[in-house]
Amino acid sequence: MKTGKEYIDSLRKRNIKVYVKGQLLKSEEVVDHPFIRGHVNSAALTYDLAHDPVYEDLMTVKSHLTGKKINRFTHIHQSVDDLVKKVKMLRMISQKTGTCYQRCVGFDALNALYTVTYEMDKKLGTEYHQRFKKYLEYVQENDIMVAGAMTDPKGDRSLRPSQQADPDLYVHVVEKNDKGIVIRGAKAHMTGMVNSHEMLIMPTTAMTEEDKDYAVSCAVPVDAPGVLHIFGRQTNDDRKCEGEIDQGNARYGIVGGECLTVLENVFVPWEKVFMCGETEFSGLLVERFACYHRQNYGGCKGGVSDVVIGAAAVMADMSGYGKAAHIKEKINEMIHLTETLYACSIACSAEGKPTASGAYYVDPLLANVGKHNVTRLIYEIDRLAQDIGGGITATMPSESDLRNPEIGKYVEKYLKGVSTIPTEYRMRIARLIENMTGGTALVESMHGAGSPQAQKVFYSKLSNLEHKKRCALDIAGVPADEVKAALEAAAKGKK
């Protein structure tokens, strides 16, 4: 297993093309660029914690392939216990970073592909699973950070991939030969991509026969020829080029350092191709990845919310209203919402079941309910934090003002709360609340792992409404079969 330092050193060896604000960075500058370094630090923590005996049980596990001790982020879930520990691990790390540490996306892609390649081979007689296991062994042995690359730019959402005016709006195969395939397109919103080693490309939606070229999954090094990354802007990101306080979370940053990854005729050898034209399995792959990924959100956002709750409570204490009844009530409400998020993630894990491959899979309905809650409850948690935080979280002068020899004394004097607390501490907490409850951070809760509607479609599919109707009819003493026949007759009459 790599340490954080070994992980960072390994990133420096890549020959990666990253653009930030229109400028191509030199490959060796990427890790230390102020826009990127925080995301590197938070991912590095997933490596360092695996060497800390306190977290050994959560962070490490025995590989089912080699029997060796590996970082959990490269593991295939072998039990319900593994699924539960994943969620506990995510909450624990989030409590330390206050933000995304990116590695869960690749973790979920590994598990999704492991289960789907097995089922694909069984049905179609392909050989993807063996291939994938070899790749997995390489990932585990080298403690590789893998970006999960599912979301395509998608162009006109009302059209299928093959119907788009521009064929590259979904990643597709443009050439096949005896050595491998060539792919073209882009992947959008790529978390942790610029500080990963490899990306796992997956289709973003179920495909029809016409979309055959778009049903493609493969592993690609982030610095392969033809790959370039355009780093995304974030709320207040220029503050990263200034001092520390105004960033709020200077060490770990905000969200996962997303980028647009362009794939311009990228060659992929067959040993790294895990789906190529098997349209009937692309929907299943999307579903598996989505559910594994939605499982996470009560864990990671639970931990992030723990930090938000702490920040709000500290702000109240530092400002002298920490003991007020309405503040305590609001903090309690935030705790209630946070534990509700966490409960869903634990529940979908506890209800996990083995797939045909032997890998364990979450309860998909509960995983979707959990992520859907995140799209709503985080907004309420953050609203309460802003309520408690006060207007200072939006209007505060800068760190430069605080340090200014002429006006610093006024900032010091007039931003003071409780007289014994240094003003700078209060400013740091106010900035943390600002950073964690606005802009980019909120949108991640809405769209990361899929927009709300993407979860809702699972409800009608998985919740068995007919069974619920039956329960009601039985309890009310109404004969279900008679009602069914009567409704069918009425529907026929209408036609």
Ligand SMILES: Cc1cc2nc3c(=O)[nH]c(=O)nc-3n(C[C@H](O)[C@H](O)[C@H](O)COP(=O)(O)OP(=O)(O)OC[C@H]3O[C@@H](n4cnc5c(N)ncnc54)[C@H](O)[C@@H]3O)c2cc1C
């Ligand atoms: C911070 C962040 C990190 C992310 N990280 C990753 C990552 O690491 N890997 C990855 O693969 N993806 C990642 N994503 C992408 C995420 O999965 C997508 O944002 C999400 O699936 C929504 O897609 P979109 O952003 O293209 O939104 P859109 O598709 O533009 O959706 C916007 C709205 O339009 C609606 N809509 C879309 N299509 C239709 C339609 N056909 N009919 C009716 N309504 C429609 C949606 O329901 C939604 O309400 C990340 C996103 C964010 C914000």
